[in-house]
Every structure is written in C-alpha cells, then in structure tokens.
Amino acid sequence: MYEEILSTKSVDDFENYKLFDVDLGDSQEMVLVKEIPFFSMCEHHMLPFFGKVHVAYIPRENKVIGLSKIPRLVEFVSRKLSVQEEITVNVAKKLIEILNPLGVAVVIEARHMCIEMRGVNKIGSVTRTSFYSGEFKENADRKKEFLDGIK
Template structure:
C-alpha cells in the first residue's frame, strides 16, 4: 500500500480553497490544509488494515449458538463524493467446531473496513466474508444501517433517510426461520 502523503493532501486542500474563490491565507483557513491532512490520516487508517487480522485469535468454546453484537457505531467516507456516512452495524454468527472470537473483534473489523473510501454495500459484504473466511462458522449475517451525507446535504437533500444493507451467509441464507430470528434480534432496541 502507498504511504500516506500529508504534504500532497495539504497542497490539494489549498488548491480547493483557492478554486472555490476563498483566500487560503485568511486567518480561519490558514491551517485548514494541515487539519484536513491530519483528519484524513485518521479517517482513512483502515486502508492499511485487514479485517481478517482481528479474527486471528480464536478461542475454543463449546458454543454453537448465536453470537450477536449489534448497534456498533461507525463512520465512513463515501468514495463517490468524499463526504461522510455514518450509522450502526449489526454482526451475527453461529460458531462451528467451537471456533469463537472476541466480541470486540467484531466491532474492530467493522471499524477497520469503514475507515477507508467506501461503499456501504462493501462494508457489509467485507465484514461478512472476513468472518466466513477466518472462522468458518455455520452462518453469518451482517446488517448495516447508515445515513449518507451525499443524500442529506447535496443532490436529493433528504436528511434522515437511512440505507439498509445486508450480507447473509451459510445457515442464515438457507434457513428462513433462522434468518428471521436473527433479524428480529437485530432490530429490537
């Protein structure tokens, strides 16, 4: 992966400020290029992370029932407009052969995938596929609910509109009753 280039981002932000007709040397804007570069380094840190790495630690546990972590908050940046979208992810899996991971690892995987220029659909499927490929569970379901600033502050201008995506693997894909049960648990507050 290419190294993060703060200097190039600072130059680009200064050019954007000039291009919109502002003075980059104005008191309120003079340090904006540096601030944006620092922010981008933080919000895009997931580019150098592999969500599968969080599942390297596996515990042997005689548990082959549902594991669900819901309401995991996340922030990401739409790759089409480079404006934020944010919401909650719900991650469920049914362990197989006693292979479980730490609960925080599910949240960390969501975080690492979200912290890059991204699409909501890709967050959803990447988290699900990472769990399938590392834990080989009976089933996985990931549901992501998010508000996209590209729909709120520009374009159609519909604040409050929530986009819901899901990725369903294994037994949840093939068993409508199991799928309905986990979806019901995900949406209960």
C-alpha cells in the same frame, strides 16, 4: 485528520484477533453483536456516512472470536474511502475467512451526507444493506431470529 479517518489500506491487513475454543456442546446458537456505531467516507462524493452495524455468526466446531474483535473489524473495514455495500460484504467475508462459521449475517443501516446535504436533500434517510450466508441464507427461521434480534 484524513490519515486517521482513512487509516485502512486493505481488509486483508486485519490480523489482530484470536480464536477461542469453547465448549458449546450441541448448541448451534448465534453470536450477535448489534448496534455497532461506525462512520466512513463515500468514495463517490467524498462525504461522510455513518450508522449502525449488526453482525451475527453461528460458530462451527466450538470456534469463537473475541467479542471486541467484531466492532474492531467493523471499524477497520470502514476506515477507508468506500461504499456501504462494500463494507457490508467485507465484514461478512472476513468473518467467514477467519471463523469458517455455519453462517454469517451483517446488516448496516446508515445515513449518507451525499443524500442529506446535496442532490435530493432528504434529511434523515436511512440506507440498509445486508449480507447472509450459510444458515442465515438457507434457513428462514435463522434469518428471522437475526432480524428479530436487531429490532
């Protein structure tokens, strides 16, 4: 069971993807994949956490990745002992490495069993982490567009 749940060794091993050249014209619109379900295991407490991941990027030079590869990347990154903050950063940094986009935005909203089942026992608490780069970090309108898109 744990081999399946904790199957990822390193985010560097994520290789099964293809980039596509598409004619985007002068458009610099974002690509948004939202509400990607995920689960992982907390490396501190060995208890699960789970939730939704929202990922966006702004293509550079007409380069896009297959849409199914974004949820696959999320699954790949989260299938190891981890913390939510690390998953957020690793998804974003891998997309930056693969695509060299004009910007990347990642938001994760998750419930942690280490909060709900023990300690403070706050059932239903949601933890939100985020990562913004490029246009999403430097341009408030772009960031707002992303945040409005994941509501």
